[in-house]
Amino acid sequence: MTTPDTSTPRERYRAQVQEEIKQHAWEQIASAGASALSLNAIAKQMGMSGPALYRYFANRDDLITALIRDAYRSLADTFRTAAHADGDLPALAHALRTWALADPHRYLLLYGTPVPGYHAPADTIEITSEIMSTLLTTATPHQALTFWTRLHGVLSLELAGHFTGMDFSPAAFYEAEVAALSTP
Amino acid sequence: MTTPDTSTPRERYRAQVQEEIKQHAWEQIASAGASALSLNAIAKQMGMSGPALYRYFANRDDLITALIRDAYRSLADTFRTAAHADGDLPALAHALRTWALADPHRYLLLYGTPVPGYHAPADTIEITSEIMSTLLTTATPHQALTFWTRLHGVLSLELAGHFTGMDFSPAAFYEAEVAALSTP
DNA sequence: TTCCTTCGTTATAAGTTCTAACACCGACTC
DNA sequence: GAGTCGGTGTTAGAACTTATAACGAAGGAA
Numbered sequence: 222m223t224t225p226d227t228s229t230p231r232e233r234y235r236a237q238v239q240e241e242i243k244q245h246a247w248e249q250i251a252s253a254g255a256s257a258l259s260l261n262a263i264a265k266q267m268g269m270s271g272p273a274l275y276r277y278f279a280n281r282d283d284l285i286t287a288l289i290r291d292a293y294r295s296l297a298d299t300f301r302t303a304a305h306a307d308g309d310l311p312a313l314a315h316a317l318r319t320w321a322l323a324d325p326h327r328y329l330l331l332y333g334t335p336v337p338g339y340h341a342p343a344d345t346i347e348i349t350s351e352i353m354s355t356l357l358t359t360a361t362p363h364q365a366l367t368f369w370t371r372l373h374g375v376l377s378l379e380l381a382g383h384f385t386g387m388d389f390s391p392a393a394f395y396e397a398e399v400a401a402l403s404t405p
Numbered sequence: 406m407t408t409p410d411t412s413t414p415r416e417r418y419r420a421q422v423q424e425e426i427k428q429h430a431w432e433q434i435a436s437a438g439a440s441a442l443s444l445n446a447i448a449k450q451m452g453m454s455g456p457a458l459y460r461y462f463a464n465r466d467d468l469i470t471a472l473i474r475d476a477y478r479s480l481a482d483t484f485r486t487a488a489h490a491d492g493d494l495p496a497l498a499h500a501l502r503t504w505a506l507a508d509p510h511r512y513l514l515l516y517g518t519p520v521p522g523y524h525a526p527a528d529t530i531e532i533t534s535e536i537m538s539t540l541l542t543t544a545t546p547h548q549a550l551t552f553w554t555r556l557h558g559v560l561s562l563e564l565a566g567h568f569t570g571m572d573f574s575p576a577a578f579y580e581a582e583v584a585a586l587s588t589p
Numbered sequence: 590t591t592c593c594t595t596c597g598t599t600a601t602a603a604g605t606t607c608t609a610a611c612a613c614c615g616a617c618t619c
Numbered sequence: 620g621a622g623t624c625g626g627t628g629t630t631a632g633a634a635c636t637t638a639t640a641a642c643g644a645a646g647g648a649a
Contacts, residue, residue, distance in 0.1 A: 269629090281606070373561070
């Protein structure tokens with residue numbers, strides 16, 4: 222999967238630093254949400270001064286865009302491997318829930334409240350259509366839509382903490398919704 | 406609905422200013438989302454200096470809490486009037502969608518990505534249980550849960566703009582989901 | 590009238606994103 | 620090997636933000 226490096230040392234270093242920045246950004250998002258992402262704090266963690274980060278990401282939105290693209294890429298990959306291994310709808314649903322629970326803020330970054338002035342770039346839209354087409358290999362269009370909306374309904378409320386103290390199992394309810402998808 | 410004012414002029418003025426602040430806050434939220442809410446900008450709009458607002462709300466979270474409480478109160482009221490007028494499930498679903506579309510950011514403030522360090526105060530939890538109990542007058546507990554998760558799934562994705570350019574009618578799909586709720 | 594609470598002000602601290610100007614160092618060319 | 624040049628990191632600073640402190644003014648109550 223790794224491309225043969227026909228790149229210059231400079232380019233390799235640059236890519237490496239960009240990856241490190243994104244890693245620190247994910248840690249911040251996981252601990253305090255996307256709105257608390259601070260470029261200054263990331264720079265301080267990496268032992269360099271604030272404005273240095275702007276050599277690698279033009280601004281805060283640019284960094285978030287990169288994170289969103291990576292998240293979509295990760296979701297598309299897990300979706301595709303799940304479809305390839307066991308291509309039925311419950312398997313995809315299970316893969317989705319596992320992926321979402323692994324990093325709730327990552328899921329909410331994609332499907333939660335959108336960033337005010339943010340517009341998704343073309344390549345992320347491309348990845349979402351890839352996810353959709355993977356889903357359409359095992360479901361009708363209407364099934365795919367209900368898969369998306371119903372499972373997102375359970376997942377987003379669970380991740381946002383709206384079920385806390387409510388004395389029922391989100392996992393069991395999720396399974397029930399998955400089962401209801403296949404039996405119209 | 407208005408309480409007889411047994412209050413002092415000071416208290417009346419204070420409540421009036423608080424309402425005005427919240428109104429400007431809603432305008433800002435409606436135009437740029439909750440994360441872009443600026444106390445300084447609100448103060449400037451009202452013709453007074455920034456720190457003056459802190460006489461009325463202890464901090465930013467305190468103001469957002471007041472907005473959330475008002476939003477829950479509004480939703481609970483529309484829900485109860487809908488249940489009182491025509492107490493079937495589709496009527497409640499229609500009232501919910503109308504309420505959400507009237508101010509998308511208000512809905513997302515309640516059910517979207519939660520504010521990082523925010524914890525709902527006791528009175529808002531009380532109002533949510535009131536909403537739940539209203540829903541339970543016309544539905545079984547399991548029906549109420551599916552009502553909540555499925556309709557939120559459609560609504561949140563629609564309000565977040567994930568259906569744009571997708572060539573299908575969210576309203577029609579919503580109606581289909583509502584119909585599916587009554588026919589298990 | 591006196592007093593006291595509340596309100597609004599300015600000044601200030603500490604934080605943020607982001608730009609500008611400068612220094613440096615490594616890589617590529619001659 | 621020497622020179623040039625582009626990329627990288629630095630500090631300084633502007634324009635914001637939330638929030639606190641200290642002060643003056645103004646309104647209501649005694």
